[in-house]
Amino acid sequence: MPKGYSSFSLQSIGVGHSGLVFSACSMGNGTSRLYSALAKTLNSSAASQHPEYLVSPDPEQLEPIDPKELLEECRAVLHTRPPRFQRDFVDLRTDCPSSHPPIRVMQWNILAQALGEGKDNFVQCPVEALKWEERKCLILEEILAYQPDILCLQEVDHYFDTFQPLLSRLGYQGTFFPKPWSPCLDVEHNNGPDGCALFFLQNRFKLVNSANIRLTAMTLKTNQVAIAQTLECKESSRQFCIAVTHLKARTGWERFRSAQGCDLLQNLQNITQGAKIPLIVCGDFNAEPTEEVYKHFASSSLNLNSAYKLLSADGQSEPPYTTWKIRTSGECRHTLDYIWYSKHALSVRSALDLLTEEQIGPNRLPSFNYPSDHLSLVCDFSFNEEPDGLL
Ligand SMILES: NC(=O)C1=CN([C@@H]2O[C@H](COP(=O)(O)OP(=O)(O)OC[C@H]3O[C@@H](n4cnc5c(N)ncnc54)[C@H](OP(=O)(O)O)[C@@H]3O)[C@@H](O)[C@H]2O)C=CC1
Numbered sequence: 442m443p444k445g446y447s448s449f450s451l452q453s454i455g456v457g458h459s460g461l462v463f464s465a466c467s468m469g470n471g472t473s474r475l476y477s478a479l480a481k482t483l484n485s486s487a488a489s490q491h492p493e494y495l496v497s498p499d500p501e502q503l504e505p506i507d508p509k510e511l512l513e514e515c516r517a518v519l520h521t522r523p524p525r526f527q528r529d530f531v532d533l534r535t536d537c538p539s540s541h542p543p544i545r546v547m548q549w550n551i552l553a554q555a556l557g558e559g560k561d562n563f564v565q566c567p568v569e570a571l572k573w574e575e576r577k578c579l580i581l582e583e584i585l586a587y588q589p590d591i592l593c594l595q596e597v598d599h600y601f602d603t604f605q606p607l608l609s610r611l612g613y614q615g616t617f618f619p620k621p622w623s624p625c626l627d628v629e630h631n632n633g634p635d636g637c638a639l640f641f642l643q644n645r646f647k648l649v650n651s652a653n654i655r656l657t658a659m660t661l662k663t664n665q666v667a668i669a670q671t672l673e674c675k676e677s678s679r680q681f682c683i684a685v686t687h688l689k690a691r692t693g694w695e696r697f698r699s700a701q702g703c704d705l706l707q708n709l710q711n712i713t714q715g716a717k718i719p720l721i722v723c724g725d726f727n728a729e730p731t732e733e734v735y736k737h738f739a740s741s742s743l744n745l746n747s748a749y750k751l752l753s754a755d756g757q758s759e760p761p762y763t764t765w766k767i768r769t770s771g772e773c774r775h776t777l778d779y780i781w782y783s784k785h786a787l788s789v790r791s792a793l794d795l796l797t798e799e800q801i802g803p804n805r806l807p808s809f810n811y812p813s814d815h816l817s818l819v820c821d822f823s824f825n826e827e828p829d830g831l832l
C-alpha cells in the first residue's frame with residue numbers, strides 16, 4: 442500500500458457513499474488508487490502548509506489516473522444530485538482541413554469556494570449545493586467530460602490541494618498565479634487566495650516559455666493577473682501563445698478594465714513578437730461586448746476574433762450570456778467570458794453550445810447540477826495550413 446493511504450477514513454473525507462467504502466477497503470486495484478486520489482484532495486491543508494506556493498512534487502502524485510475511473514468516482518460522490526446538463530458541440534468547420542488533431546481549449550471561471558460561500562450572495566442557491574466535497578466533483582466532471590488539451594481557469598482557490606495533484610496525474614502540467622490581495626482571504630476558513638490557473642497536456646505540448654503577469658492600469662499595479670505561455674505542439678512543431686486572465690469586476694470600473702486590457706495586449710504583443718506567434722486568450726473579462734476593453738481586443742493589431750461569436754447566425758454576435766445568477770441586488774445575466782484567437786492563423790472547428798435558459802432553471806447558477814455562476818466555454822482549434830503571413 443503506498444504511503445499515506447491508510448490515514449483516510451470516511452469521516453476524514455466527509456462522504457458517505459458505500460461504493461467508496463468498498464474502494465477504500467480493497468486497496469491494490471485501480472479504483473482504490475482513484476478513491477485515494479479524490480480523498481486526498483479533501484484534505485485542504487496543502488496551501489496553508491506552503492504559503493510560498495512552492496510545492497515539491499510528491500512522487501506518489503505522479504502515478505497516472507485513468508480519466509474514466511476518476512469520472513466514475515465523481516459520479517459516485519454526486520449520486521444524490523440531478524444529472525449533468527447535456528451540451529453539444531456545434532460543428533463550425535471551415536473548408537480548410539487540418540492533418541493534425543485539433544487543440545481543445547476550455548475557458549472557465551469555476552467560482553472560488555470562499556467567494557461562493559462567503560461573498561457572492563447567490564441568494565437562490567442553497568448552501569448545500571456549494572459544499573466543496575461535492576462541488577469539486579461537479580467541476581472535475583465537467584473537465585473530464587470534455588477532456589480539454591488546455592484548461593484556462595479563474596477563481597481557483599483549491600489549486601494545491603485539488604486541481605494540481607489530480608490534473609497532474611491526468612497528464613497536465615499546471616501553473617497557478619494567485620491574485621496579490623485575493624478577496625478570498627477576507628472569508629473565514631478560506632483556503633488561500635484565488636487566482637488564474639493554466640493547465641496543458643504534457644503529451645501534446647512542450648512549454649517554451651511562461652510569464653506570470655500582474656496587470657497594471659495607467660501604470661499602477663492592480664489586483665488582477667494573467668498567465669501567458671508559449672507552447673509547442675508536439676505533432677506539428679508549431680508554436681502558439683495561450684493566455685488566461687480575470688479582469689476587475691463590478692460596474693464603475695470600466696476604464697480600469699480597459700486599462701488592464703491594454704496592458705495585457707501590450708504584454709501579449711511582446712510575447713508573440715508582434716503577432717508572429719498565433720495567440721489564444723481566455724478570460725473572464727468582466728466586460729460586456731459593448732465595453733471599451735472588448736473593443737480594444739476586437740480591434741487590436743494582434744488580429745483577434747472572439748470564438749463564441751461563431752455560434753451566432755451571422756458570426757458577428759456574442760452569446761446572450763456566459764454568466765447568470767441571482768444576487769440580493771437582483772438577477773445578473775451577462776456575457777463576460779471570451780476565447781480570443783488569432784483569426785488568420787487559427788480556425789475554430791467546433792464550439793460547445795451554451796446551456797439554455799430552461800436547463801439553467803429559475804434559480805439560475807450555481808445550482809445542484811452546475812458548480813459555477815459562469816459557464817465553461819470549450820473550442821476546438823486547428824492551425825490554418827497556409828498562414829497568409831498576417832496573423
Ligand atoms: N488588504 C488590502 O490592502 C487589499 C485587499 N483587497 C481585497 O480585495 C477585494 C477586491 O479585490 P478585487 O480583485 O479588486 O475584486 P473584484 O472587484 O475584481 O471582485 C472579486 C470577486 O468578486 C466577485 N464579484 C463581482 N461582483 C460581485 C458582487 N456584486 N458581489 C460579490 N462578489 C462579486 C467577482 O466575481 P466575477 O468575476 O465572477 O464577477 C470576483 O471574483 C477587496 O474587497 C478586498 O477584500 C484588495 C486590495 C487591497
Ligand SMILES: [Mg+2]
Nearest residue numbers: 552553556596
Ligand atoms: Mg465570481
